[in-house]
Amino acid sequence: MKNFTIAFLVFIIWSFFGLWFYHWLQQDTMAMYTETETGNTPEAKTAAEYAKERLPLRIENEAPDIVDSPNVAEANAGLTATTEEGDILFRYPENIQIKKNSATVYIPTNTHDFKYKLNSYLLEHTNTELVVVSKYSAEENIESPNYGTQRAQKIKAILIDAGIASQRIVIKPHITPIEFNLDNSYDKAFSFTIQPLDLKRVENIKKAIPETKTIYPRFSSSDILNSPALEKTLQEVVRVFEANPTLKITVVGHTDNIGNATDNYLRGLEFAKQMRWYLVSKGNIDKNKIKAISEGESQAIANNNTEKGRTLNQRIEIKFSEE
Structure with missing residues (x-):
């Protein structure tokens, strides 16, 4: 009986000691976890600072994807010629300028050779024709033909003088909202498209x-x-x-x-x-x-x-x- 009592007391003492030791380890582990999460250790703080320093560089070099709206596309539009498949033949930084309620067109000096580039392409591709897209606004005075057509006819005359056959030039007026400048000018009025030659249209022109x-x-x-x-x-x-x-x-x-x-x-x-x-x-x-x-x-x-x-x-x- 005496031996049993001694053994039981030893068990109670070691159990108490074991519970205390386990509780002490748990508190130390929690303290380490808390320090790591809050960045109080030297290693965690350095990592946080490094990430913070790298973040602006990553944003600067990785611009977000932007889908151009019509307004954004127009803002970047110079004088452009494209094929029916969308291939760009040329693009000038400046476009042909127009004035509100006027058929006059103004061609920038550094754009003057557009007519020769178009002529060269059409000479090399005899089965194609040129479409002149000319914008005009519903806010402009009513004219017959409309200002889009009148302005495009001015460009057509220039192209004919450069050697392009009249039958291979198609005028396409395009009515669209236009934000004219304070001086009533607008410098994104024209574009050119190359498409397959419409032989039936050419024949009808000859008959007309x-x-x-x-x-x-x-x-x-x-x-x-x-x-x-x-x-x-x-x-x-x-x-x-x-x-x-x-x-x-x-x-x-x-x-x-x-x-x-x-x-x-x-x-x-x-x-x-x-x-x-x-x-x-x-x-x-x-x-x-x-x-x-x-x-x-x-x-x-x-x-x-x-x-x-x-x-x-x-x-x-x-x-x-x-x-």
């Missing part, structure tokens, strides 16, 4: 060109004499240009064979020049769109041996073309 007009005006020694027939011709030509502003005119003077061929050539040229002057001054047609030439006596349509035949041969032809 008006037929040659033949007139028999009367002339004084120094001027063309006005007449109802001449005024009617003028009105018809003006209407043609209103519908097709990119057309050009060749005025051809013809004569009979009275006199020598050289004199008749000069007389026919004088007829053509007077008719050209009449169309420019009375019809307000751009003089650069009309040229005067002479065929003299070389293209007779009637017998010069009769007065009626000679009268028919003394004529003026007005020919329309896209070139």
